[in-house]
Amino acid sequence: MDILSHLTIPSPVTLLKTPWTEAAGIELYLKRDDLIHPIISGNKWRKLSGIFDHYAKSDYDSITTFGGAYSNHLVATAASCAILQVPCTGIVRGEEPKNENSVLKICRLYGMELEYVSREAYKESNRTEGVIQRVLYIAEGGAGKLGTIGCHDILRETDTSSIDKIFVACGTGTTISGLATYAREFALTSEVCGVQVLKGDGYIAADLEQEYGVEGVTVYDEYHCGGYAKTNEELIQFIKKFTRETGVLLDPIYTGKMMLAIHKLCLNGSIKKGERIMAVHTGGLTGWFGKSAELNV
Numbered sequence: 205m206d207i208l209s210h211l212t213i214p215s216p217v218t219l220l221k222t223p224w225t226e227a228a229g230i231e232l233y234l235k236r237d238d239l240i241h242p243i244i245s246g247n248k249w250r251k252l253s254g255i256f257d258h259y260a261k262s263d264y265d266s267i268t269t270f271g272g273a274y275s276n277h278l279v280a281t282a283a284s285c286a287i288l289q290v291p292c293t294g295i296v297r298g299e300e301p302k303n304e305n306s307v308l309k310i311c312r313l314y315g316m317e318l319e320y321v322s323r324e325a326y327k328e329s330n331r332t333e334g335v336i337q338r339v340l341y342i343a344e345g346g347a348g349k350l351g352t353i354g355c356h357d358i359l360r361e362t363d364t365s366s367i368d369k370i371f372v373a374c375g376t377g378t379t380i381s382g383l384a385t386y387a388r389e390f391a392l393t394s395e396v397c398g399v400q401v402l403k404g405d406g407y408i409a410a411d412l413e414q415e416y417g418v419e420g421v422t423v424y425d426e427y428h429c430g431g432y433a434k435t436n437e438e439l440i441q442f443i444k445k446f447t448r449e450t451g452v453l454l455d456p457i458y459t460g461k462m463m464l465a466i467h468k469l470c471l472n473g474s475i476k477k478g479e480r481i482m483a484v485h486t487g488g489l490t491g492w493f494g495k496s497a498e499l500n501v
């Protein structure tokens with residue numbers, strides 16, 4: 205795919221040191237999918253790669269996809285479609301605002317057509333999957349089986365032979381299901397661990413089993429900090445400190461919660477001295493252009 209010359213793939217792996225990783229005696233590696241592209245958020249590219257492969261092999265004319273007003277997936281799709289010259293439409297949840305936020309402005313800059321639909325109508329239409337009049341419909345967040353395929357590359361391009369635990373933030377669970385499927389296929393010894401960023405007891409773990417037939421994955425559901433796109437003072441202070449200490453910016457919606465969970469799991473002894481952890485930085489930094497612009501950091 206000629207889009208690869210626009211992307212940094214394979215993404216590098218960085219060994220990070222902070223006072224808390226030193227105190228815990230762990231090695232913390234970060235798989236830098238945030239460096240894949242400034243706007244095409246890390247795991248959103250991983251999900252789109254399989255989707256675009258499928259698009260190229262079939263007889264489609266355009267892509268239509270779905271997202272909220274601050275969606276990393278919408279903006280990633282808009283940028284990828286501009287590079288590949290694929291016409292695309294974004295169906296945005298909610299009424300059209302007087303002033304579009306910067307995430308949606310960037311979608312338009314890349315040439316995505318935006319259509320606003322009421323929350324009720326959105327729920328119905330996001331169920332649309334497959335092909336209608338040669339339009340490929342992709343669910344919110346790039347979720348679904350096609351989206352898992354490219355997530356294999358996160359592990360395929362990385363030597364994980366000495367890694368004890370691999371961590372990733374989970375929204376729809378598509379990325380972790382790709383990681384877990386690959387880990388099983390290639391009999392990797394690392395444990396795959398997810399941090400749920402939405403409220404809801406064990407819903408990712410249940411989805412993984414039911415939708416993807418994936419087992420043996422650990423999903424932590426207690427580190428959502430109040431729910432999807434919610435933050436609390438502890439999370440913001442943690443991100444602030446981490447960013448200053450490492451020079452790596454985390455986003456407040458996904459990767460910040462994942463890293464805070466890793467920190468807390470060190471403190472409560474679930475991650476033990478001497479363990480080697482690889483966390484996936486799934487990107488999401490455009491999150492700071494959206495609602496988080498209001499946060500007091």
Ligand SMILES: *Cc1c(COP(=O)(O)O)cnc(C)c1O
Pocket residue numbers: 245247248276277345373374375376377378379380455458459486487488489
């Ligand atoms: C969308 C997103 C996720 C969640 O990925 P899923 O495949 O939906 O679980 C994680 N991190 C970032 C930065 C994201 O933008």
